[in-house]
Amino acid sequence: MNERDSLLPGQPRAARKTHLQSFKWLITTGWQINLLLAFVPLSFISHFLHLNDKLVFIFSFLAIIPLAKLLGDATEQVALKLGDTLGGLLNASFGNAVELIVGIVALTQGQLRIVQTSMLGSILSNLLLVLGMSFFAGGISYNESEFQQTAAQASASVMTLSCITLIIPAAYESSFGKTYDGEHDGLLIISRGTALLLLLIYAGYLYFQLKTHAHLFDAASDDEEEEPEMNATAACIALLVVTVITSFCADYLVGTIDTVAQEWHLPKSFIGLILLPLVANAAEHVTSVWMASKGKMPLAIGVSIGSSIQIAVCLLPLLLVTGWIIGQPLTLFFNNFETVSLFVSVLLVALIVQDGKSNWLEGAMLVHTETRLTFFASDNHHQQTQNGQQPQRRILQESFRIYTIDLQCVAYLSGLDSPHFPSPDKDGLDDIERRVRDEFNSLIVLPSDLDSITRLDQAHDAYGTLVRWSAMVQDTGYGTEMYMSTSANDKCLVYGANQDEDVQFNSDANDLTRIRERTNVYAVQIPGDNRRGVADSTQLPTGPAHKFPLEGVDDKLGVLLKLYDNDLASSLRPATNYDFVGILGKSALPRTLDSIEESAVDEQIVPALHILYSQPCLNKESKQVEEKNVLTDLVQWLKDAVFDGDQIAAYYLVLALVSKTQTRKSGSPIGTFPITLSYPQSQSTQQAKVIEAVKALTNLSVHLPLSIDTLNKRRLYPHSVGEDLHSGALQLSPSTVLLLDERVLGQGTLKDTGVRNVHSIQSVIQSQRLEYNFPFSSFAFDTDLIPVVLTDDSKSIIPGTTHIPLSANADKVLGELAIPKHVELWREFILQSRSKTITIPDNISDLIQQSFVDERQAHKQAGLSGEGTSTDDLGRRITMARLLASLDDHDKHELNNEHWELITGLEKERLARGV
Structure with a gap:
């Protein structure tokens, strides 16, 4: 056995590598990829000089590729000196360090969708692209490759279990509705509980792999023991330094995602699912395919499936727990497409590895699946651009692409030209309002998902397009109106579609089935909204001045809301704020009986919004303030x-x-x-x-x-x-x-x-x-x-x-x-x-009561007139003390003695002014 420079006491030591030899080996191994290290200083320089965000993104993107390789090499060298068990544990912990770093950085910046999609993208990339190309390369070189069937099936079983846990939040959301603000506590509880269980499962999987059934995974090791190329000190220093540099580059990369997504018209889902996994695993992908082509298929499978297990069962739950600690509401709920994609991918891999053999056709199947997912993420945005759409309408198009019930309506609402689409079937529009609304709602996972939709007050020539609007409900008294769901030639008219079509009505039974009911509600821009800039103006008609609460405001935008959801219509109350998403059109303001009797009164045309989605617009903080004092x-x-x-x-x-x-x-x-x-x-x-x-x-x-x-x-x-x-x-x-x-x-x-x-x-x-x-x-x-x-x-x-x-x-x-x-x-x-919610501990409650009694007794003993501190005074002080406690640091939620003493002092000073 070759001796190695070990970190463990009692083990023999080989000829120690010098620091210079160690770092030289680290840089020269895979030097082709390491040439990209030139982009590391460019990433730092572009950030500190505040250059264009696109340059910062490109430099940081290219810099992380070699850093990920160096991080993997340094981890492997440290692991070689820790022995089999500790080394395996270190490899398991740092095997996807870049993904973890990027995830933590995105989490701290509030990029929750980037966290979710980057983790999911890494899982799919390892399962489909890496494993598929490894099978393909091995099949070309050796016709058929074999590997340890039991170990592969055990790994596939763990992946299947993790996939099932991600379906549970989707099922919960489907059963109990949307997940916003105070209404998503149930989903958070399920996700956080599931994350803790997954971490326990991962610990058991490590024990299974490294201890009780280590012999099943021995085939994934080289026959000859690998000799370390770096000494212990150099390896540890390299691991620490590369980790720090990677974290900075990841911070710069994530910080420019919003700008890059907007200026390059790239959906964030494409960046998370495709680009970030690519930059984190490029070197690992090449290594895995190379090993498979050399007949080392067990090693290739260990890299791909093992990495996917670590991300799904360890990294993702760990990030969720981290978000729990820092106050970021990350959940395990993915949208329908992402959940189905993961389930199909895991199922396909489980079926392929069950016989313990692989060939090039199985690899081609996996690569084809990954290619289709990539095509969807990119082609969806491309189709929007080709049809003259703004990227902001991405969400609606994704929703309506899957509809085939009424293609005219679908195409109109998606912004697509549709002269070749056939007419709908006779019953094709039954309950289409609810189905379209529900399908759209299923795409909204987080409040930030609405940011990709154009705001009404920033839209120009927006009639017939999808817009979002934050508004205050002003008048719910317009009641319902009847409308025709289809035109004379059977074109869809729901949600404001095809408004220019001829609408004819006959009193026969067939035409009666075309009549639908919707509710009219009038809303105005939120009065006194200090977040709304001067530039946020629109050329839309402003509506009647008497419907807006404030005088002296030039831009009094008012819109007639067309509601197709009876539950929503009945729940709206005047003077409440909502975020509305819908198709913008025009409508005559419903006339009162008095105005109808006055023939000289003309109809007033106002903007109309056909509502697809709504959520309460709560006046809450957008990020947690953790600064002290x-x-x-x-x-x-x-x-x-x-x-x-x-x-x-x-x-x-x-x-x-x-x-x-x-x-x-x-x-x-x-x-x-x-x-x-x-x-x-x-x-x-x-x-x-x-x-x-x-x-x-x-x-x-x-x-x-x-x-x-x-x-x-x-x-x-x-x-x-x-x-x-x-x-x-x-x-x-x-x-x-x-x-x-x-x-x-x-x-x-x-x-x-x-x-x-x-x-x-x-x-x-x-x-x-x-x-x-x-x-x-x-x-x-x-x-x-x-x-x-x-x-x-x-x-x-x-x-x-x-x-x-x-x-x-x-x-x-x-x-x-x-x-x-x-x-x-x-x-x-x-x-x-x-x-904040503030509680009063028992000892503080006793203190308040005693201070009230003491003040009244002191007032009486001094011979002063009146009762002194009244119960109203006490109630005011308690209210003030609660408010002061809420202004304490973000992690403090209890009233304490200092709060009460400060409020008591403030009240005495105020009263001393002769109130």
């Missing part, structure tokens, strides 16, 4: 830049911004924190700086000046004029910050409309409910607004808020405000804090 920096900026050194006002404003209705008790909201900021008297007419500050720190905010003239002439609450619901400035979506500016109130008398307006404002502040006024009745709907009242030294006309007199120079809290560059971090931090 964010609250301290935010309060410091508000104190210095907005409130002229008033730290008390800064704290109270931040607490108000993170408040929301947690629950309702006897109709009263729990968790809200409306405040009033009382400004010093000033002759200046400049705007308060806090208005711009709130706009910068929140996604949704509305500044509403409350002058006597505005209150008396403009209805701030929604009200019906005939059968048409007119909007009001208080009809705002949840979590909108409502800045009620009394500083412009002036002198005067409130009339009937003014009194009603003040009553509506009080109802919103005190009970978080807004009444919709109709001729003979009124209905109150729940709201969840964040009221911030601005007043001068005079008393506010709006009671029920926490009053904070400002201690600042009158002129320094007014005027323009410079917004820092990192304000986006603060905005995400506020959104994250609003979504």
Whole structure:
């Protein structure tokens, strides 16, 4: 036996390789591939010089190919010095290190689909391309190759088990619906539990392979023991250095995927399924095929199937657990095409290896399957481009390509020319609305999947195309309408298709079956949306001005929604935000009875959106803020830049911004924190700086000046004029910050409309409910607004808020405000804090109770009048303490003593100002 330079004590040592000899061997072995190492410095340079993202992508892509080979060689050299068991364990752990590095980088950047598709692509690439080419090369050289049947079947069984575990989340999603925001907890639980079980299975598989049944896999080893070419120290150094460099290059690569996908018109699924597995396994692929051509088929099978097992049963679950730890909602749910592709691939491989023999035809079958999958991933996008489509319509075309029921309708909705398609069968359109909607919904796995669809407010000449739109429901009272599902020559008319076709109706039985029903709902662009840029405008008709809540807004886009889903239509409520996806068309706004009687009133044509998909548009953070002391920096900026050194006002404003209705008790909201900021008297007419500050720190905010003239002439609450619901400035979506500016109130008398307006404002502040006024009745709907009242030294006309007199120079809290560059971090931090759930430990509960008793006793012993700290004061402090606890670091969810002491101090200082 040859002696080796071992890392294990007690083992003999061969002539030790020098560091120079070790690194020379590492670089010169496979020097053809290592020539690509020249792209490593280019990757770093292009990144730090902020060159074009496409160059960064290309350089990083080419740099990772040789780095993956060096990583594999270094791992193998370290494994040779650890002995059979530890060496095998190290090979199993680092066998797919590049895939793991790329996956972790993509996970930390929130690229969840890239994580999923790159893992799936690596599995399919190893099972189909590598194994197929190995079988083909071995079959050409030796006609028929043999391998250890039992070991191959055991590996195939583990792959089959992992495939089954990926079908379970798909079955769950199919049974229980979509997976968004708060509604996908069940899928996360299933995925995370399955990941833990898969990791246990992988540990058992390693024990099976390395210990109990190691003899089954011995055939996959060379007859002669391999001699190490690097000394232990050099091998470990190389492994560490190459891993670090690879992680940087992977970070640069993943960071440019969005730009490359958009500018090169490449679907992210193609990048994940094809390109990333290729760059990570190029050297390994070549090695496997070369071994098969030399008659070492067991080694080739060990490389391909073993690598697939490690990715499916170890890397993917490990990444899911990592996402669980860092707060990324990665799941094991793949879309239908990906799930079926994996299942078919595993089934095909299991059938091929069961006889322990291989030939070139079996290899060609596997390569053909991989080629078809590659063709689908690329051809789908190519077909869209060839037909004049924008890449953003990829999702819809994927959905409708599989439909053959009504090819005219399918082709229209997909943007394809279809003069050669036959007419549908008589019953071809039965329930097609639901089938088309369900098939489209099955393609939406994560909220980010909608990003590939053109936004309505950025679309030009978008009629007849697929668009998405974030909107607020304004009026659900238009009811249903009847429409013809097919034209006179049997062309499909659902979802706005073929609107120019002749529609004729006869009263016979056949024509009656063509009549369908849909619901009309009016929606407007989200009022006070600070995320919407100035450039986000459209040439579409804006709709009636009285349907939009705010005045003084030029772009008041309103759209008539055509709903084909009765459940969705019945669930929509006014003043709620949704993301809608549908086919854009035109429609006459439904006329009321009053307008029909007035012959002079013409029909008003407005944009219409035929809804295929919808989901609640929640005002939540897009990424987790893990930085420390964010609250301290935010309060410091508000104190210095907005409130002229008033730290008390800064704290109270931040607490108000993170408040929301947690629950309702006897109709009263729990968790809200409306405040009033009382400004010093000033002759200046400049705007308060806090208005711009709130706009910068929140996604949704509305500044509403409350002058006597505005209150008396403009209805701030929604009200019906005939059968048409007119909007009001208080009809705002949840979590909108409502800045009620009394500083412009002036002198005067409130009339009937003014009194009603003040009553509506009080109802919103005190009970978080807004009444919709109709001729003979009124209905109150729940709201969840964040009221911030601005007043001068005079008393506010709006009671029920926490009053904070400002201690600042009158002129320094007014005027323009410079917004820092990192304000986006603060905005995400506020959104994250609003979504936190805070608990109060028993010891803190006892502390709060005791402090309340102590304060009341101290007040009584001092002989002061009144009861001192009231139960209302206690309730306010508890609310404030919860809000302050939610502003703590992201991983803290409990109220503690420091929070309570700070709130107690803030309240005492506020009361000391003579409130």
